[in-house]
Amino acid sequence: MEMRFVSTGSYLPEQVVDNEFLSQIVDTSDEWISSRTGIRQRRVTIGEGTACMAAKAAAKAIARADIDPMDIDIIIVATMSPDNCLPNTACEVQAEVGAMNAVCFDLSAACSGFVYALNTAYSFIKAGIYKTALVIGSEVLSKMLDWNDRSTCVLFGDGAGAMIVQASETGIFESVLGSDGTRKDALTCASRYIRNPLVSKENTPSGEDTLDYVKMEGQEVFKFVVKTIPLTIQQVIEKAGCTQEDIRYYVLHQANQRILESVAKKLKEPIEKFPMNLDKYGNTSAASIPILLDKMNKKNMLNRGDKIILSGFGGGLTWGTTLIEW
Numbered sequence: 001m002e003m004r005f006v007s008t009g010s011y012l013p014e015q016v017v018d019n020e021f022l023s024q025i026v027d028t029s030d031e032w033i034s035s036r037t038g039i040r041q042r043r044v045t046i047g048e049g050t051a052c053m054a055a056k057a058a059a060k061a062i063a064r065a066d067i068d069p070m071d072i073d074i075i076i077v078a079t080m081s082p083d084n085c086l087p088n089t090a091c092e093v094q095a096e097v098g099a100m101n102a103v104c105f106d107l108s109a110a111c112s113g114f115v116y117a118l119n120t121a122y123s124f125i126k127a128g129i130y131k132t133a134l135v136i137g138s139e140v141l142s143k144m145l146d147w148n149d150r151s152t153c154v155l156f157g158d159g160a161g162a163m164i165v166q167a168s169e170t171g172i173f174e175s176v177l178g179s180d181g182t183r184k185d186a187l188t189c190a191s192r193y194i195r196n197p198l199v200s201k202e203n204t205p206s207g208e209d210t211l212d213y214v215k216m217e218g219q220e221v222f223k224f225v226v227k228t229i230p231l232t233i234q235q236v237i238e239k240a241g242c243t244q245e246d247i248r249y250y251v252l253h254q255a256n257q258r259i260l261e262s263v264a265k266k267l268k269e270p271i272e273k274f275p276m277n278l279d280k281y282g283n284t285s286a287a288s289i290p291i292l293l294d295k296m297n298k299k300n301m302l303n304r305g306d307k308i309i310l311s312g313f314g315g316g317l318t319w320g321t322t323l324i325e326w
Ligand code: ACO
Pocket: 027, 028, 029, 032, 033, 036, 037, 110, 111, 150, 151, 152, 154, 187, 217, 218, 219, 221, 222, 255, 256, 259, 283, 285, 313, 314, 315
């Protein structure tokens, strides 16, 4: 059994935060941010959480697929910024959209999360276990940022993207996924420290309380992506028995325009084959690929039979590249 891509949906919080605004709260400028990253603005939630945004994106995808929510067999939410430790985000989405027959869980793989989630859904469908999956990426990164740290707070944004996929007789789905935990310190954000009657606060790292923020070794991440991602793209294209000429679009995680330009250059592909919306939304981690696909879908840029590369990369380190047929 193969998998077909039925519909997409996305949700972005209304509040726009532009580079000018950030230059008033940290020592930065529109010139620095846009020339180093390509980002000009991002959306920041002032109330809606990860599950709420995920459910809004999901509701749009379900409506466009014109399916009964009760037909959804599985909901996977890729996120590194859930609202709660319990319940998981996918269960909250389930209740909101009325998909009461679905099995629901979250998946944490930072900016590779959506590609990993899609591969998980594909594995269930390929094995004949489930027929219809709702796959979502949703992030509230604004709550994980130190808004006094100019090296990180300018990069990220909030948002959610969703997709309905279904079992199909035909289709192409080839992947190269990988992880390297030895480079885990390149991108970090602690959750809770061990705290119980046997462990006092003084024993936690530097006696801090439980709040921590995203820290990133920017240049390390940049070098890793530019070295690894073109290779994985070439590998999946070969696995699928295709050539680069067959690829309509490279839909990469929207981290940084310079990263995408470097990947395009390494592959000797025109930058026009790398759609971008990071100028408007910044880096939304696991949500960036499904948000971009939804925007492309609405512009009628996706046609049945198009071969598209999806590629996510980020904390862990993790990476995942998949060739799909739309
Ligand atoms: N405004 C002004 N100056 C800044 C800012 C800012 N917002 N941020 C950093 N600087 C300064 C630094 O303090 C430093 O100053 P110094 O030379 O006086 O010490 C100088 O700019 C250069 O800093 P670098 O970190 O070397 O800047 P770089 O050119 O590497 O750009 C960036 C930083 C944009 C983060 C880049 O390394 C990058 O894009 N890395 C990839 C990161 C990424 O894309 N991560 C996402 C993938 S993973 C995920 O999505 C979770």
